Amino acid sequence: MDTSPRHRHLPDLPVFEPGSVWLVGSGPGDPGLLTLLAHHALGEADVVVYDALVDDSILALAAPEAELIYAGKRGGKPSPKQPDISSRLVALARTGKRILRLKGGDPFVFGRGGEEALALVAAGIPFRVVPGITAGIGGLAYAGIPATHRDANHAVTFITGHMAGGDMPDGIDWKSLAAGGQALVIYMALKHLEAITGQLMGGGLVPETPVAVVSRAATRHQKVLETTLGRAARDVVESGIEAPAIVAVGEIVRLRAGLDWLGAMEGRQLDSDPLGQSLQRDTA
Numbered sequence: 460m461d462t463s464p465r466h467r468h469l470p471d472l473p474v475f476e477p478g479s480v481w482l483v484g485s486g487p488g489d490p491g492l493l494t495l496l497a498h499h500a501l502g503e504a505d506v507v508v509y510d511a512l513v514d515d516s517i518l519a520l521a522a523p524e525a526e527l528i529y530a531g532k533r534g535g536k537p538s539p540k541q542p543d544i545s546s547r548l549v550a551l552a553r554t555g556k557r558i559l560r561l562k563g564g565d566p567f568v569f570g571r572g573g574e575e576a577l578a579l580v581a582a583g584i585p586f587r588v589v590p591g592i593t594a595g596i597g598g599l600a601y602a603g604i605p606a607t608h609r610d611a612n613h614a615v616t617f618i619t620g621h622m623a624g625g626d627m628p629d630g631i632d633w634k635s636l637a638a639g640g641q642a643l644v645i646y647m648a649l650k651h652l653e654a655i656t657g658q659l660m661g662g663g664l665v666p667e668t669p670v671a672v673v674s675r676a677a678t679r680h681q682k683v684l685e686t687t688l689g690r691a692a693r694d695v696v697e698s699g700i701e702a703p704a705i706v707a708v709g710e711i712v713r714l715r716a717g718l719d720w721l722g723a724m725e726g727r728q729l730d731s732d733p734l735g736q737s738l739q740r741d742t743a
Contacts, residue, residue, distance in 0.1 A: 475503040480558040482572045484565040484591015487598040488514045488678035496589045504559035512563025545578035552584045565593040595644040598676025598705045602683045603719030611710040614641040620648030627651040637662025642709035649702045653692035669712035674704040
């Protein structure tokens, strides 16, 4: 019997109990980024309630007999109301079925999973949370942009680009974020990108600050726009790049010249010193 590592059995995974709800993050898009628990849940669920950001290749992993229910919420388009989604999860669980609430990225990072979980608590429905790789980390990694790098930043801030109603967030101190001089990763920012970049420049960031817009990250449709804070809003319009997208602001974007591993597969020549650190050391 072959006992090499590639043939070792998976660890015992928890039972997906009837009448329970699992809140599962599906990651930024590539089904290969699913956790073992997420894959397990897809194979066991009787009903999968999924978001717009869940890729079709991930839904294809659900059990053939599972019922798939779309509950996508997309800005500017007719969408189910969040209280209605939460109520439906409760009602479905009360039928005694195993309910998988499948969300893009991580359910607790701008995914409103906390609201749904609290609704389940109020209704006395047992639940499990299965974290996923959030787009602000996994999506940027697929674009060749690290969320942190010791020569570029010592902190990273994750920000939402719009509130539940679609308006630009009014409780964010953009001036302080700009003054911090650290990396910013902004979710759902395209609708208000001109206003956001204006706020950041008003707070002190120079127009030449590097910006990357990663659309449909970690999918076969991924597109990356490299630009600057001063040009970002105009370049997005001219390029036609569309949501869903993640926006990175700061020196971490320069690292893409050396870390665009997907681009390298297609022949891009990578720069081993994208921040010019060797030149700085030589002239110090």
